[in-house]
Amino acid sequence: xxxxxxxxxxxxxxxxxxxxxxxxxxxxxxxxxxxxxxxxxxxxxxxxxxxxxxxxxxxxxxxxxxxxxxxxxxxxxxxxxxxxxxxxxxxxxxxxxxxxxxxxxxxxxxxxxxxxxxxxxxxxxxxxxxxxxxxxxxxxxxxxxxxxxxxxxxxxxxxxxxxxxxxxxxxxxxxxxxxxxxxxxxxxxxxxxxxxxxxxxxxxxxxxxxxxxxxxxxxxxxxxxxxxxxxxxxxxxxxxxxxxxxxxxxxxxxxxxxxxxxxxxxxxxxxxxxxxxxx
Numbered sequence: 001x002x003x004x005x006x007x008x009x010x011x012x013x014x015x016x017x018x019x020x021x022x023x024x025x026x027x028x029x030x031x032x033x034x035x036x037x038x039x040x041x042x043x044x045x046x047x048x049x050x051x052x053x054x055x056x057x058x059x060x061x062x063x064x065x066x067x068x069x070x071x072x073x074x075x076x077x078x079x080x081x082x083x084x085x086x087x088x089x090x091x092x093x094x095x096x097x098x099x100x101x102x103x104x105x106x107x108x109x110x111x112x113x114x115x116x117x118x119x120x121x122x123x124x125x126x127x128x129x130x131x132x133x134x135x136x137x138x139x140x141x142x143x144x145x146x147x148x149x150x151x152x153x154x155x156x157x158x159x160x161x162x163x164x165x166x167x168x169x170x171x172x173x174x175x176x177x178x179x180x181x182x183x184x185x186x187x188x189x190x191x192x193x194x195x196x197x198x199x200x201x202x203x204x205x206x207x208x209x210x211x212x213x214x215x216x217x218x219x220x221x222x223x224x225x226x227x228x229x230x231x232x233x234x235x236x237x238x239x240x241x242x243x244x245x246x247x248x249x250x251x252x253x254x255x256x257x258x259x260x261x262x263x264x265x266x267x268x269x270x271x272x273x274x275x276x277x278x279x
């Protein structure tokens with residue numbers, strides 16, 4: 001059997017292969033091999049998944065050092081790299097994940113993404129600074145095709161957020177976040193997100209009453225993860241309700257917890273993180 005050579009691959013075939021690569025390879029890998037690969041790597045199809053989550057943006061990052069060397073960039077910034085990646089997607093991006101632990105304001109980056117990435121289906125956000133947190137509901141309303149939202153912590157304006165999702169995101173089906181959930185939060189989830197299929201609240205404070213409200217009200221749920229939560233024990237009624245129609249239900253490590261810092265945004269969440277670790 002005759003061996004197929006890489007240089008003989010068609011342009012469309014190269015694009016198909018490169019579209020499965022991460023942003024690091026697309027930036028400092030394949031485009032530097034040859035002109036053909038460089039041209040194929042610029043196809044918007046390769047930039048539909050803007051996943052920055054596992055990239056190293058720390059001071060001693062090998063990626064940043066290589067990027068600066070190859071492109072003669074004196075000062076690298078995450079905001080500039082994100083802007084460059086978004087521009088290469090030409091509006092085709094369907095997934096955007098922003099890394100944690102940068103300690104920066106992402107509001108302007110998200111505003112840019114809301115304009116240049118109108119087709120987003122999946123959005124994953126890190127812990128936001130307080131001023132950014134309060135702007136999220138208005139931005140979410142711009143992504144009409146949004147299906148899944150992942151947030152490190154429950155935002156301050158949580159009720160306003162899911163109301164915007166209800167009004168503007170008809171395809172929405174997945175909510176992943178951690179925080180302190182009260183009765184009004186559970187009722188709002190049922191009211192605004194009745195077609196929710198995936199709900200991940202791992203590591204949250206969630207009482208039994210609120211959990212039952214959600215399980216009874218969101219009848220299309222297929223995946224629920226309330227593991228390592230505080231506020232309830234997974235008794236027979238909860239397990240029976242979950243097993244009756246939910247394909248994947250996780251509640252390992254959840255139990256009633258008396259010593260939870262109630263009602264303090266940020267401090268309550270930090271308390272959870274300290275006790276249970278990064279969820």
